[in-house]
Amino acid sequence: xxxxxxxxxxxxxxxxxxxxxxxxxxxxxxxxxxxxxxxxxxxxxxxxxxxxxxxxxxxxxxxxxxxxxxxxxxxxxxxxxxxxxxxxxxxxxxxxxxxxxxxxxxxxxxxxxxxxxxxxxxxxxxxxxxxxxxxxxxxxxxxxxxxxxxxxxxxxxxxxxxxxxxxxxxxxx
Numbered sequence: 001x002x003x004x005x006x007x008x009x010x011x012x013x014x015x016x017x018x019x020x021x022x023x024x025x026x027x028x029x030x031x032x033x034x035x036x037x038x039x040x041x042x043x044x045x046x047x048x049x050x051x052x053x054x055x056x057x058x059x060x061x062x063x064x065x066x067x068x069x070x071x072x073x074x075x076x077x078x079x080x081x082x083x084x085x086x087x088x089x090x091x092x093x094x095x096x097x098x099x100x101x102x103x104x105x106x107x108x109x110x111x112x113x114x115x116x117x118x119x120x121x122x123x124x125x126x127x128x129x130x131x132x133x134x135x136x137x138x139x140x141x142x143x144x145x146x147x148x149x150x151x152x153x154x155x156x157x158x159x160x161x162x163x164x165x166x167x168x169x170x171x172x173x
Contacts, residue, residue, distance in 0.1 A: 009089055014103050017082025018110020018155070023075030026118065028130065031068050036140075037129040038064035039071050039122075046127040071103070082110075102162035107154025115148025 015036055030036050044052040054060040090097050095101055123130050123141040131140035 008104075010086060010097070010100075010103055011106055013082050013085030013089060014106030015082075015113065016078055016109035018087065018107035018112075019114045020075045020078030020080075020082055020110075022105065022111030022151075023071065023078065023118070027068060027072050027075060027116070036132040039067035040064050041130060042133060043128055048126050048128070050128060057079035067090045100162060102159045105155045105157070105159025105162060108151045108158065110155075112148040112151030112153075112155060115144055115151065119145045120149060 004072065031038055038055055038061075040050065040053045041055050043050040053063040055064055066170065086097070086103075119131075119141060122128050124160070130137040131144045
């Protein structure tokens with residue numbers, strides 16, 4: 001490998017890391033802290049016929065908690081996979097990698113991709129939950145998609161302006 005990595009060498013690991021981190025932000029903030037939704041909180045009006053699991057009943061909240069936990073397992077695996085792939089590609093100058101705009105640009109792209117895919121699939125196609133249910137839920141869902149597009153655009157711009165990541169030179173202290 002040359003001293004400067006090719007732009008594509010950290011693209012996949014950083015994007016996977018961003019997907020996992022974006023999922024954690026969604027799950028921790030929207031599911032747990034704000035409690036705006038859970039994985040199956042809109043199954044009373046979904047598009048695929050899943051049994052209703054209302055979050056204001058103990059059995060409904062238990063089922064939603066299980067599915068929220070499974071969602072977190074998937075995001076955790078994505079973070080670990082992204083980190084493992086990064087580690088496999090970077091054997092020298094790890095400190096420079098973590099300071100690299102290229103890495104963080106791709107992480108933002110991954111986070112934005114998470115928002116787009118999760119928003120389109122879960123909020124619009126399946127309808128199993130919404131960002132925030134209620135009279136303006138379509139605007140919350142569209143805002144989530146818009147945030148995904150903004151994250152992708154900002155991440156893309158950041159990584160495009162970044163120089164290659166110096167991986168082979170010895171770390172300066």
